[in-house]
Amino acid sequence: MSPRTQGVTYEEKHVEVLKAAAALFAHRDFHKTSVRDLARATRRSLSGLYYYFASKEELLYQIQHHCYATLLESVETALAGLSTPHEKLLTFISHHVGYFRRHMDEMKVLAHEDLTLGGEYGQKILELKRRYSQVLVDIIRAYAAREGRERELPSPEMGAFILFGMMNWLYTWPKRLRSRPPEEVAEAIAQIFLCGYPGCTASDQATLRDQIQCSGQRFWKTAGSGHEGGT
Amino acid sequence: MSPRTQGVTYEEKHVEVLKAAAALFAHRDFHKTSVRDLARATRRSLSGLYYYFASKEELLYQIQHHCYATLLESVETALAGLSTPHEKLLTFISHHVGYFRRHMDEMKVLAHEDLTLGGEYGQKILELKRRYSQVLVDIIRAYAAREGRERELPSPEMGAFILFGMMNWLYTWPKRLRSRPPEEVAEAIAQIFLCGYPGCTASDQATLRDQIQCSGQRFWKTAGSGHEGGT
DNA sequence: GTAATATTCGAACGATCGTTCGAACAGCCT
DNA sequence: AGGCTGTTCGAACGATCGTTCGAATATTAC
Numbered sequence: 001m002s003p004r005t006q007g008v009t010y011e012e013k014h015v016e017v018l019k020a021a022a023a024l025f026a027h028r029d030f031h032k033t034s035v036r037d038l039a040r041a042t043r044r045s046l047s048g049l050y051y052y053f054a055s056k057e058e059l060l061y062q063i064q065h066h067c068y069a070t071l072l073e074s075v076e077t078a079l080a081g082l083s084t085p086h087e088k089l090l091t092f093i094s095h096h097v098g099y100f101r102r103h104m105d106e107m108k109v110l111a112h113e114d115l116t117l118g119g120e121y122g123q124k125i126l127e128l129k130r131r132y133s134q135v136l137v138d139i140i141r142a143y144a145a146r147e148g149r150e151r152e153l154p155s156p157e158m159g160a161f162i163l164f165g166m167m168n169w170l171y172t173w174p175k176r177l178r179s180r181p182p183e184e185v186a187e188a189i190a191q192i193f194l195c196g197y198p199g200c201t202a203s204d205q206a207t208l209r210d211q212i213q214c215s216g217q218r219f220w221k222t223a224g225s226g227h228e229g230g231t
Numbered sequence: 232m233s234p235r236t237q238g239v240t241y242e243e244k245h246v247e248v249l250k251a252a253a254a255l256f257a258h259r260d261f262h263k264t265s266v267r268d269l270a271r272a273t274r275r276s277l278s279g280l281y282y283y284f285a286s287k288e289e290l291l292y293q294i295q296h297h298c299y300a301t302l303l304e305s306v307e308t309a310l311a312g313l314s315t316p317h318e319k320l321l322t323f324i325s326h327h328v329g330y331f332r333r334h335m336d337e338m339k340v341l342a343h344e345d346l347t348l349g350g351e352y353g354q355k356i357l358e359l360k361r362r363y364s365q366v367l368v369d370i371i372r373a374y375a376a377r378e379g380r381e382r383e384l385p386s387p388e389m390g391a392f393i394l395f396g397m398m399n400w401l402y403t404w405p406k407r408l409r410s411r412p413p414e415e416v417a418e419a420i421a422q423i424f425l426c427g428y429p430g431c432t433a434s435d436q437a438t439l440r441d442q443i444q445c446s447g448q449r450f451w452k453t454a455g456s457g458h459e460g461g462t
Numbered sequence: 463g464t465a466a467t468a469t470t471c472g473a474a475c476g477a478t479c480g481t482t483c484g485a486a487c488a489g490c491c492t
Numbered sequence: 493a494g495g496c497t498g499t500t501c502g503a504a505c506g507a508t509c510g511t512t513c514g515a516a517t518a519t520t521a522c
Contacts (some may be wrong), residue, residue, distance in 0.1 A: 007519095010468085029347065031262035035510060048470045049513075056510065112343070114403060116260065154419035158408055162423060165400025166393045172345060173392050180389075188385035192393060196423030241498085266480065278482075279500045288481065 015220045017042055017052045019105075022063050026105040026171075030060055030113045043143040060113060061121040066220075067106040068128035071099060074217055075135065085143035086204050090190055090211045092139055096167050098214030104178075106219070108171040136160045144199035152198045163193050182214040246451045248273055248283045250336075253294050257336040257402075261291055261344045266374050291344060292352040298337040299359035302330060305448055306366065316374035317435050321421055321442045323370055327398050328417040329445030335409075337450070339402040364435075367391045375430035383429045413445040 020041045024033045035056055052057040078095045082088050086088045100107045117125055140163075141156035150156060166189045170178060187209055194208065196198050249271045255264045266287055284290040284421035309326045310340045313319050331338045348356055371394075381387060397420045401409060422439055425431050 013469095029260075029262055031260055032347075034508075036508085045471045046510095047472075050511075051469065114264075153415065154423075157412075158416075158419055159423075161404050161408060162397045162420060165398070165403075166396045169392065169396025169400060172396075177389055177392060184384065185389075188389055189393060190429030192239065192385075192390075193426060195427040196425065244499095265478075267478085276501045277480095278502075281481075282499065 011221065014052050017044075017049065018059075018063055018066070019220065021059055022109050022203070023103040025060065025063070025113065026108040030109070030116055033103055057117060057121060060109070061117060061125065062118070063106060064110055064113070064125050065128070066111050067103065068125065068132060070219055072128065072132055072135075074099065075132075077217075079135075085146060086194075086201075087211065088139045089143050089192050089194065090208065091213075092136055092165070093163070093190045094183070094186040094212045095216070097170070097189065098182045100167065100181040100215050101185070101214070102216055103219050104171060107168075108227050111168045111171065133164070136163065140197070144197065147199040147201070149198040154197075155179060159193075159197055163189075167192065183212050186214055187212045242452070245283050247331065248275075248280065249290075249294055249297070250451065252290055253336040253340050256291065256294070257339040261340070261347055261428075288348060288352060291340070292348060292356065294337060295344070295348070295356050296359070297395065298334065298341050299356065299363060301450055303359065303363055303366075305330065306363075308448075310366075314404055316370055316377060317425075319370045320425065321439070322373050323367055323443050324394070324398070324421045324424070325414070325417040325443045326447070328401070328420065329413045329447050331398065331401050332413040332445070333414070333447055334450050335402060335418075338399075342399045342402065364391060364395070367394065369430070375428065378430040378432070380429040385428075390424075390428055394420075397424065414443050417441045417445055 017038070021033075021038050022042060024037055028037070035049060036046055039049055042049070053062060075092065075095050078091050079088055082091060114129075115122070137156050137160045140159045141150050144150040144152070144156060144159075154162065170185070190212065191205075191208060195205060248269070252264075252269050255268055255272060259268070266280060267277055270280055273280070306323065306326050309322050310319055313322060345360075346353070368387050368391045370382050371390045375381040375383070375387060375390075386392065401416070418440055421443065422436075425435060425439065440447060
C-alpha cells in the first residue's frame with residue numbers, strides 16, 4: 001500500500017517475460033518452445049506478449065544481446081586495473097564461470113542457440129561473440145608471451161576455444177557436478193588450462209587458488225529477485 | 232552393368248537417408264528441420280521417407296544410437312591391449328577427436344540434441360552416454376591413481392566432463408581452426424589436460440606427441456563413400 | 463468527471479507441421 | 493500371363509505454429 005511499491009513498470013514486466021523465455025528456451029529448446037508456452041508461463045494472453053517483442057526471433061535476440069552486453073561490460077570491469085596476464089587469465093576464467101553459474105538459463109541460450117538467429121540479428125550477435133572471444137585470445141597471447149612462447153602450438157586462438165569449451169560445456173554436466181561451488185569449478189578449469197598451456201611458471205601454479213573469485217553484479221536491471229550484489 | 236553393382240539395397244538407401252538427416256539436423260537444428268526438408272534433400276517423396284523410419288523422433292534415435300554404438304565399439308577396440316593409464320588416456324583423446332572430425336555431423340547431432348529425445352528413446356541414449364562417459368572417468372581415475380592423487384580435486388568425474396567440454400566444443404570452432412589436422416587438435420587438448428590434471432609425470436609430457444594417432448574405421452556399414460580404412 | 467494513452471485480450475488468419483492411407487509401380491517367382 | 497512382395501508416391505488429415513487486428517480494459521492527465 002506504499003505509494004510506488006504496488007505499481008509495476010513496463011521495464012519490470014518486460015524483464016519478467018525475458019526471464020521466463022530464457023528459462024523455457026534453455027530447458028525446451030528455442031524451436032520447440034511456442035509463443036503459447038511462453039504465454040502460459042507468464043500467465044499472459046498470446047497476443048498480449050507481442051507488446052514486449054516484435055517477433056519470436058527478436059525475443060531471442062533481446063535475450064542474447066542483453067546477455068552478451070552484460071557479460072562484456074562485466075568482464076571489462078573485472079579486468080580493469082589488473083596488470084599481469086596471469087591475473088587477467090585467472091580473473092577471466094573465474095568471472096566467466098561465476099557468470100555462467102549465476103545466469104545458467106541465459107548462458108545456455110547463448111551457447112546452445114548460437115547460430116539460430118540469421119540475418120541482421122545473427123550478425124549483431126556474432127559481432128558481440130567475436131568481441132568477447134577476442135578478449136580471451138589477447139589475454140592468452142600475452143600470457144604465453146611472458147616466456148616468449150606465444151608462437152608455440154596450440155595457438156592462443158585455439159587455446160581460447162579449448163578453454164571456452166571447458167567452461168561452456170558446464171550446462172551439460174549432471175546436476176550434482178554443475179552445482180558445486182563455482183570457485184571449485186573455476187579453480188579446476190584454471191588449474192588444468194594454466195598448467196597445460198605454454199608459459200605457465202612455478203609461481204603461477206602456487207598462487208592459483210587464492211586468486212579465484214566468482215561473485216558478480218546484477219544481471220537484469222529490475223530490483224526484483226536480483227541475483228546478488230557486488231564485490 | 233555387372234550383376235550386383237547396379238542394384239541398390241534397402242540398407243544402402245536407409246543409410247543415405249540417415250546421413251542426409253544427420254547433415255540437416257547438424258546444420259539447421261532438429262526441430263527446425265522438417266521431414267519435407269529431408270524429402271527434398273534425399274529427392275524422395277514425403278511419405279516415401281516413412282518407409283525407413285516410424286517417426287521423426289525415431290529417426291533422430293536411429294542416428295544417435297548408431298553413433299554412440301559405433302563410438303563405443305570403436306574406442307574399446309582402440310583401447311584393447313593398452314596397459315598404462317597414460318597410453319589409454321592419450322588414445323581416448325585422439326580417438327574421440329579423430330572420430331569427431333570424421334563424423335562431424337553425427338557428433339554434432341549427438342552433442343547438440345543431447346536432451347531432445349524423451350521417453351524410452353531418451354532413456355536408451357542416456358544409458359549409452361553414461362557408458363561412454365564412464366570409460367573416460369575410469370581412465371582418468373587410474374591415471375591419477377598412479378601417483379596416489381585420485382582423491383585430489385578436481386575429481387576424476389569432473390575432470391572427465393572438463394575434458395569432454397574441450398573436445399565436444401569442437402563443432403563451434405570457426406572453420407579455419409576446426410579443420411586443422413586432427414592430430415594437432417588432439418595433441419593440443421591432450422597436452423593441456425594431461426599437464427594440468429593431477430598425476431602427470433615428466434615422462435608423460437615427453438612422450439606425448441609421438442602417441443597421438445587419429446585414424447579410424449568405417450562409420451556407416453555401406454560400401455559407398457566410406458570415410459576411410461583402418462590403422 | 464472526460465479525454466488521451468498504455469496495456470491486455472479473444473478470435474481468427476494463412477502457413478506449415480508430422481503423419482496416414484490407399485493406390486501405383488517395380489522386380490521377381492511360377 | 494498372373495500373383496506376390498518390396499518400394500514409392502500424391503493427396504489429404506487434424507494439429508499447431510507465428511502473427512495480426514480491432515476491441516476491451518486499465519492507467520494517467522487534465
